[in-house]
Amino acid sequence: ETGVTQTPRHLVMGMTNKKSLKCEQHLGHNAMYWYKQSAKKPLELMFVYNFKEQTENNSVPSRFSPECPNSSHLFLHLHTLQPEDSALYLCASSPERVTGELFFGEGSRLTVL
């Protein structure tokens, strides 16, 4: 596989469920990101990891919990979500310290009932 791969592509969960989104990059990059994409809104940066260390948490509610075990894998653990959390969650990666050149996955479409 090449590029940035996200699983699952679609997820439906209840407000009391616990689920996780997975992202894997095969580009040899050192920085990984989670973005939230909602209709008619700008892409919202959620978390940034650089060399497995979290360098940015953009005031994201604690019901979203990221995990980066190594530079190639990124997870987003979800628990006690709200219906307004329904969105497309995009993972991206970039070479360390290269401005702006993000490589995105195809996203995980989350629906919270």
Place this chain on the structure above:
Amino acid sequence: QQQVKQSPQSLIVQKGGISIINCAYENTAFDYFPWYQQFPGKGPALLIAIRPDVSEKKEGRFTISFNKSAKQFSLHIMDSQPGDSATYFCAASKGSNYKLTFGKGTLLTVNP
């Protein structure tokens, strides 16, 4: 406030026409301005980018025009094709900070 304002929200162009999408920013510290293209069911992909030391950058049918004094930049798609139908996002960042600030996106439809 680090905002990037993008217009129009949607755009319909005939095949062969010119598509123009505009963005305006507020933070004068921004020094990197990329455009991303997103097809349905796909993630955004970098299309073209510009830095403020040049006023224009062209790659094939895609051109970025940059007006530093007005704090505006725009994407021009010449000879627009139905395959260009997608959502386009402008973005901006500063220095080595790779935190991009995105516009809300423009849905472009090119009719055959």
